[in-house]
Amino acid sequence: MSQTRGWRLVLAPRGAPPSVRLFAARARRHRLRAALPWLVALGLAALLGGAAAVVYLTPxxxxxxxxxxxxxxxxxxxxxxxxxxxxxxxxxxxxxxxxxxxxxxxxxxxxxxxxxxxxxxxxxxxxxxRTAVAAVPKVGGFTLLDAEGVAFLPVDAAPPGLPMLRVAQPEPGDATTESALTVLAALSPPVLAQMTALVAESPTRIKLELTGGRVVLWGDATQNAAKVRVLERTTIEAGHTLDVSAPGVVLEK
The missing domain is CATH 3.10.20.310 (membrane protein fhac)
Structure with missing residues (x-):
C-alpha cells in the first residue's frame, strides 16, 4: 500500500549544510505565499464584519x-x-x-x-x-368622502362648494355609496350649483334636493347623461318634485 507523504515546514538545524538551509528557506517562502490569500481573506472578512456591525448595530x-x-x-x-x-x-x-x-x-x-x-x-x-368629492353629515359635523367611497376626515363644517351626500353607511364596496358617487360624478356644474344634497337610500332610490324645496327623483345610477339633459332643460317650480328616473317619461308634481 502506497502512502502520500506530506510536506511540513522545518527549520534547518544550526550547523546544517548550506544546501539544507537554502531548502528550508525556500519551503518557508512557499508556505507563506500559499497562506497569503487566506490571510488577506481573513483580514477582509474581519474588516467587513466590523463595518457591518457599525452600520447595523450602532447609530x-x-x-x-x-x-x-x-x-x-x-x-x-x-x-x-x-x-x-x-x-x-x-x-x-x-x-x-x-x-x-x-x-x-x-x-x-x-x-x-x-x-x-x-x-x-x-x-x-x-x-x-385623498381628495374630497363630497361631505357626509354625521353627529356633530361632517365627514369628507373621496371618490373611492372612503370617509377619511371628520370636519366641523362642510367646505364651501363641496356637494352634500346623505348615505347611511359610506364605505368602499357599499353598493349605495358607489351608486351615489356615480351619479354625483355625472352631474353638470349647473345642476351642482342648484343642489343642496344628494340623498341615496339604496342603489335604486337616489334623489337630488335642490334650492327652493325642489326635489328630483333620480332612481338608479343608469342613464345619467340623459337625466342630466332633461334636468337642465326643465324648469321646476319651487316646492315641486321632478321624476327623471325614466328620462323618456318625465313627471312633475
Missing amino acids: ALGVERIEVAGAGVLDPASVRAAAAVRDGTPMPRVDVRAVERRVREALKPVRTVRVQTHYPHTLAIAVTE
Missing part, C-alpha cells in the same frame, strides 16, 4: 431626521408618529414597506405613501392625500 448611520412631503390636511408630526421609527435606528434596518403600511393604516387621509432612505441620516416620507 453611526442612524435616523436623525424624518422629512414629510405632501401633507396638507395632515400634520407632519402625525405622519412621523404613524411611521413609528425611533431616532437612532440604523438606516439599513429600517423596513420601508412596513413604515408605508403603518402610515396607510393609521391615517385615513393618506391615499398613497412612499418611504425612502437618504444616507447618512434622513428618512423621507412622501404622502398623497
